Amino acid sequence: MDDTALPKQGKHSVGVKRQHCGVLGKQANCQVLVSLTLAHKEVPVPIALRLYLPEDWAQDKARRAAAKVPESITFETKGDIALAQIDAALADGVRFSMVLADAGYGSSAGFRAGLTQRGLRWAVGVQPTQKVYPADVRLDVPADPSVGRPAKHPRPSAPSVSAGQMIETLGPKALRRCSWRSGTKGMLSARFAAVWVRVADGALISRAQHLPGQPTWLVCEVRTSGERKYYLTSHPAGTPRMTLVRAIKACWACEQAHQQLKDELGLDHYEGRSWLGLHHHALLSIE
Numbered sequence: 001m002d003d004t005a006l007p008k009q010g011k012h013s014v015g016v017k018r019q020h021c022g023v024l025g026k027q028a029n030c031q032v033l034v035s036l037t038l039a040h041k042e043v044p045v046p047i048a049l050r051l052y053l054p055e056d057w058a059q060d061k062a063r064r065a066a067a068k069v070p071e072s073i074t075f076e077t078k079g080d081i082a083l084a085q086i087d088a089a090l091a092d093g094v095r096f097s098m099v100l101a102d103a104g105y106g107s108s109a110g111f112r113a114g115l116t117q118r119g120l121r122w123a124v125g126v127q128p129t130q131k132v133y134p135a136d137v138r139l140d141v142p143a144d145p146s147v148g149r150p151a152k153h154p155r156p157s158a159p160s161v162s163a164g165q166m167i168e169t170l171g172p173k174a175l176r177r178c179s180w181r182s183g184t185k186g187m188l189s190a191r192f193a194a195v196w197v198r199v200a201d202g203a204l205i206s207r208a209q210h211l212p213g214q215p216t217w218l219v220c221e222v223r224t225s226g227e228r229k230y231y232l233t234s235h236p237a238g239t240p241r242m243t244l245v246r247a248i249k250a251c252w253a254c255e256q257a258h259q260q261l262k263d264e265l266g267l268d269h270y271e272g273r274s275w276l277g278l279h280h281h282a283l284l285s286i287e
Contacts, residue, residue, distance in 0.1 A: 014067035039253040079111035109201035123233040128164035131200035153205040160200040
């Protein structure tokens with residue numbers, strides 16, 4: 001799963017809003033398409049693209065009418081659209097071993113839970129601020145107070161910390177160099193650390209704190225530039241680090257497909273303003 005952002009769109013084009021644009025790496029007026037791409041042995045095949053309609057667009061009857069947005073289209077999060085695309089692919093008999101997604105999807109607890117409920121293994125990007133607990137965290141039931149109301153929720157035996165802080169506690173020796181494939185200038189490599197954690201995506205017990213959820217792997221990638229990227233994967237405990245790295249880096253083929261769609265097949269050359277026209281153009285680009 002990934003976003004296909006189309007910059008350079010007129011402000012009246014359907015779905016255009018100031019939002020994150022992956023091409024520019026920052027906020028800009030753009031359209032965002034939620035895309036599903038299959039990849040096997042680095043050969044990508046895009047099979048679904050749908051425009052993400054921002055909530056203010058979805059609720060604006062005048063703009064919807066002008067862009068001829070079908071009445072059946074209501075506001076859905078990008079994660080919900082992605083899960084619907086996965087369901088449609090599964091219903092058509094498509095089978096795949098893993099779902100990969102960037103942090104725009106991976107940071108959503110609902111999206112991750114949806115993949116798990118469907119029995120799918122996943123490896124997704126997250127923000128460094130993602131809260132996690134140590135894997136051995138316990139849930140302690142506090143004793144009822146002598147006065148006042150009893151506590152509604154158990155208390156974690158350890159506080160949640162950000163993904164970045166959790167990796168820092170491992171120390172520099174936890175980062176090991178791994179190579180995953182050959183690029184145009186030789187083997188691609190970076191340093192990786194991996195730790196078994198429980199994500200703070202359970203029941204909300206206060207405004208800023210969630211109980212521990214299911215255990216997952218937290219992986220940190222440190223690139224040669226010093227940039228750090230963070231990921232969660234649903235691989236079982238004991239999975240070798242190299243397996244985690246290869247899973248995370250398998251998204252390269254899909255990213256290449258999106259870039260080729262825009263640079264070589266004209267996906268971002270659409271200048272119309274209608275919902276149907278954009279999706280016709282996207283279909284022709286994929287074909």
